[in-house]
Amino acid sequence: MKKKISITIDEKTLGDIDTIIDYIYIRNRSQAIEHLVRNSLGDNKTAVILAGGSSKKLKLTKDEYKLTAKVGKTRPIDLGLKKLHQNGFKEIFLVGEREMLSRVFEVVGDGTSYGVKISYIEENNSRGTADSLKLLRGKITKTFLVVYGDIIFKSINIEKLWEDHIKLNSVATLMLTTSPEPSKKGIVKMEGNSVLEFIQKPKRSDIYVGFSSMFVAEPEIFDYSGTSLEMEIFPKLTKNELLKGHLSSEKEIHINKIEDLRNIS
Incomplete structure (x- = not known):
């Protein structure tokens, strides 16, 4: 507003x-x-790490989660916080279930050693990504970044995504990359920077531009009804021409198994 x-x-x-x-x-x-x-105000930005849903589904090994699993000396949460700090994000909100949040806190504490301040937001009965994000209604009052908690994004140019969002005057601007397997992502139909259509994980598609689990948004996004960003809120934004896209040649790494963490440091 x-x-x-x-x-x-x-x-x-x-x-x-x-x-x-x-x-x-x-x-x-x-x-x-x-x-x-x-x-x-760019060096005091806000970011959200969205790691909602069942903690069991976020487990990568018996004892560790996707954010906290360690290969060599590096964990995804370490890389993420360092990347965010380098890009001027000082206030970090981490959303997830208590068990997972407790383990992350054991590893990184309040974020002081990374030059950031982490606020842990516990969810209990989330029905989707939008439900998880809406726990921050009233806590965030300015432009913010959202990163999903199951990706490594060390190669992504966050600054370019942020700049495009500011220029494009949208409620949300999605990070987009090409994908050989569009059925595994939310795919978008584009015209210039405008997202005309957003379809979550279609069975078949001849569109190979997909959502890369990161976006910049305005607080107005909290006002849209729906429990899922991908199934409800993003499609609603497209109808009002309020969803934009930033196409990147760099890709995120999705963490699905321990092997995905090799060579990430």
Whole structure:
């Protein structure tokens, strides 16, 4: 939700602001000022690690979860927190069931050693990804990043995704990559940066651009009804032209078995 305000700016500064108006992504002074303010706040961004659902399904080994399993000296949670910190994310929310959250806390604590602050958000009866995310309603009041808890994203250019979201003026902007197996992902039909259609794991598809388990969103996303992001909320956003996409040549790594953690450090 946007609010109208009145501000006083000296003439020279106003002239400098006008120089960044390109009439494509930044079409007026209001958007230019908003763009500059968001960039100035860029080193204090918020991210959500969404690891909801049954803790048992997130187990990778008998004793470890997908986030905490260790190969050599590295765990996915270590890589994730370091990557987020490098990209200016200082406030991290981790959503999941108590058992999994307790194990992550044993490994990384409150995040101080990574230069971030982690808030652990316990879920009990989540019916889907949207239910899990909505636990943060009221806790997040600005643009934020969402990363699913079963991926390694060390090669993804988060900054480019974030910048595209700011320019495109959407409720959510999805990280997209090409996939040889579209039936294993949510696939999207695109026109420019706009997502025209989002279909979760279709049985068959001739579209090979898929959702890569990461997106940037505005707090307005909490206002949309539905228990699943992929099955309900993303499709609703497409109907209102409020879902955009950022296509990346770099791909995430999905953690399904211990072998997926090899060579990740």
